[in-house]
Structures are given as C-alpha cells and as structure tokens.
Amino acid sequence: MSTLEEHIDISVPLHTAWECLHRTETYPRFVDGVREARTEGELTHLDVDAGGRSQGLDIRITDRDQDNLITWRTTSGPELAGTFSLLLIDGEHTRLQVRFEYEPGTVTEAFGGPKGFAQAAAIERGVRSDLQQFKELVEAER
Template sequence: MTTLEEQIDVTTPVGRTWEQLHRVADYPRFVAGLRHAAAHGRNRARLDVEIGGVRRSFVAELTDHGRGRVMTWQTVDGVHLKGTFALRPLDETHTQVQLRLEYDPETLRDDLGGGPVGFAQSHTIEEAVRTDLALFKELVEHR
C-alpha cells in the first residue's frame, strides 16, 4: 500500500471549507477524471470516472469523525482507494486542508487500465492530487 500526504491552506473559515467538502455533486469541479458524483444513500457517493479514455463507476463510503473536522472515504467496489481529509483552522478566516490517500499502485493500474508504472505512476498521482487540491482551494475561496 502506498500513502500520499498533501496539504494546502485556503482563505476560508473552517466551517465553510467543511461544508464545501460535503458537496459531493461539486467533486467533478476539482477532482481530475471525475465526470459525475452524486450522494448515494446516507453515507455513500456514486462516482463516475474517466481516465485514459476508460470509464468506470464505483461507490465510496464517507465517514465523518465529528468535531475534529475529519472525513474518511473508502471505495466499496471497483477501484481500491482510501482517503482522509482533515481540516485544521489556522485562524478565523484560514484553514489548512490535509489529504492522506492510500492506494495500491498495481491494483490501481489494473482497475483503471494502462498508464505509467513505478516512479512515473507515483509522480503522476502526486501531481494530480496537488492539482485537485489547488482546484478545491479555488472553488471554496470563490464560491
């Protein structure tokens, strides 16, 4: 299992950042390859992705950890991914968004088809996550 940790500071209060993180339908606005996302029951989301011309759908289970402003998500079918978002207020108008992503490179490549391997794959995923966080920052700051 490979673990990637990234963070970004946003110029919004922690409460507003938390609310945006829970707007599942907005995920395609900041997650590369995600074409459609919708709530699917109380704690699940249906996600439709397209990567390298290959379309896949899967369901992710979302778990809030309350006042700590931590949300964990894990796919329950298809692509095997697990992530945790943790929000830390820096002051009244600034929040640090921390993301921890856990994935198996071989399984990810098999589930989504093709693409780079080894270091190139890790670099590609790191760049995608950094871009996703930058897009999230733009979205939450300009909403």
C-alpha cells in the first residue's frame, strides 16, 4: 500500500473548514474527476471520471468531531482510503492535512494512467490541486 501525505493552510476558522468537508455535494467543486457526489444512507456515492474512465465509487465516511478527523474508505471499486485532519493554527487559520492510501496496481487497473514513479507523481499533483481548490472554495465562501 502506498501512502501520500500533504497539507495546506487555510485562512478560515476550523469550524468553517469542517462544515465544508461535510457537505458532500461540494466535492465536485474541489476534488478533480468527481462529477457528482451524494449521500446514500450510510455511504457517500461518487461518480468519477479518471484516466478517461467513468466509474461509481461508494465510500464509507467516519468522522470524529472531537478530533476534527474524517476517515474514509471505498466499499466498492478500487481499494482506496484516507483521512482529512483539521488542525487549529489560530482563531482564523486552519491546517488541512490529507493522507491518501492506495495500491498502485489497483489504481492503474481501475483508472488507467501511468505506472510506477509517474503514477505517484500524478497522484501527488492531483492531491495538491484538490487541496488548493478546497482552500479557494472555503475561503471564497467565508
């Protein structure tokens, strides 16, 4: 299993970032490749376009409000998992840390695209881009 960790500092209070992460319908606005996101019972369903392929993914999301931590894991499609962790910097600034876990071969099979180092670099660029888009979204909505 490969793991990628990234973070970004956001100029909003922690509770504002936390609320945005919980609005499933906003995922297409900051997660590249997600066309639609909706809650279906205890799962979140994502319609995703990645590597020229369309696919539906079901994700189980668990949050621990006291720890400002959201964990997620796919229940259908490729095996993917991760966490979003919010850390208080001060009253007006928050750090969003992301941890993304994936099996490189599974990602290639499910979505196509490069292999090896090129795949890791592409995933890293994608996560960084998603973080930047989240920052812009949540700061603009403030």
